[in-house]
Amino acid sequence: MIALVTGANRGIGFEIARQLKTRGFTVLLGARDAEEGQAAADRLGMTWLPLDVAERESVKEAAAWVRAEHGRVDVLVNNAGVLLDEGAEVLDFDEATLLATLQVNLLGAWRVSAAFAPLMGKGGRILNVSSGAGQLSGMGLWAPAYAVSKAALNAHTIQLAQALKGRGIAVNALCPGWVRTRMGGPNAPGSIEDGADTALWLATEAPPSLTGGFYRNRKEIPW
Numbered sequence: 423m424i425a426l427v428t429g430a431n432r433g434i435g436f437e438i439a440r441q442l443k444t445r446g447f448t449v450l451l452g453a454r455d456a457e458e459g460q461a462a463a464d465r466l467g468m469t470w471l472p473l474d475v476a477e478r479e480s481v482k483e484a485a486a487w488v489r490a491e492h493g494r495v496d497v498l499v500n501n502a503g504v505l506l507d508e509g510a511e512v513l514d515f516d517e518a519t520l521l522a523t524l525q526v527n528l529l530g531a532w533r534v535s536a537a538f539a540p541l542m543g544k545g546g547r548i549l550n551v552s553s554g555a556g557q558l559s560g561m562g563l564w565a566p567a568y569a570v571s572k573a574a575l576n577a578h579t580i581q582l583a584q585a586l587k588g589r590g591i592a593v594n595a596l597c598p599g600w601v602r603t604r605m606g607g608p609n610a611p612g613s614i615e616d617g618a619d620t621a622l623w624l625a626t627e628a629p630p631s632l633t634g635g636f637y638r639n640r641k642e643i644p645w
């Protein structure tokens with residue numbers, strides 16, 4: 423079984439990659455920075471896959487390489503994400519920051535899924551690492567660009583799940599909870615193991631029929 427995790431050189435993605443390997447997966451560690459990607463892959467004894475999700479060519483080249491080397495992917499974890507506007511105001515917003523956020527958090531996952539879905543077969547699983555900040559049912563004012571990017575990622579998740587249902591590929595979004603990473607900061611209550619748990623469950627143990635949902639702590643939550 424082949425798994426690809428994007429943004430896996432550190433944080434939650436690194437932990438998901440590490441634990442997928444312990445569960446027997448051949449893991450491709452997606453990372454945009456050569457030094458960091460190689461170092462993380464060496465630490466985990468897996469292959470670094472050069473992958474900048476914000477760059478169309480990088481995604482295309484990564485998919486071509488995986489097709490040539492492995493011929494398929496069974497689990498895709500769209501984990502790469504950026505939080506660029508903590509403390510920003512909705513009305514006093516910076517357009518470049520909004521676009522850079524959408525470029526990674528929405529378009530990044532979208533283009534990676536589009537490039538890799540053709541390499542997936544029945545039983546394939548796609549996970550979009552979203553955030554409670556993107557819940558429409560609890561939408562607030564914190565980090566508006568980030569929150570909107572994750573709400574849009576959730577909408578995309580619903581569409582992708584419908585598009586791939588006929589091929590037996592499950593697509594779900596998840597919130598890892600607030601965890602101690604560079605993004606989450608040192609005061610977050612959760613560890614990276616906590617943050618990786620629901621993703622690992624959706625990648626391996628969850629019934630394959632579960633698709634088109636949003637999960638936290640292994641339970642479905644409202645969009």
Ligand SMILES: NC(=O)c1ccc[n+]([C@@H]2O[C@H](COP(=O)([O-])OP(=O)(O)OC[C@H]3O[C@@H](n4cnc5c(N)ncnc54)[C@H](OP(=O)(O)O)[C@@H]3O)[C@@H](O)[C@H]2O)c1
Pocket residue numbers: 428429430431432433434435452453454455458473474475476477500501502503504526530551552553554597598599600601602603604605606607610
């Ligand atoms: N931590 C939390 O409390 C929390 C809560 C809710 C949701 N999340 C979500 O969980 C996911 C992982 O977050 P984290 O906390 O582990 O954050 P993190 O420690 O900041 O790690 C983010 C990862 O994404 C990568 N990345 C960013 N832009 C990329 C790009 N263009 N191409 C490829 N990789 C890129 C980073 O690579 P570089 O090292 O090259 O920058 C890094 O590996 C994110 O989607 C985040 O929104 C986190």
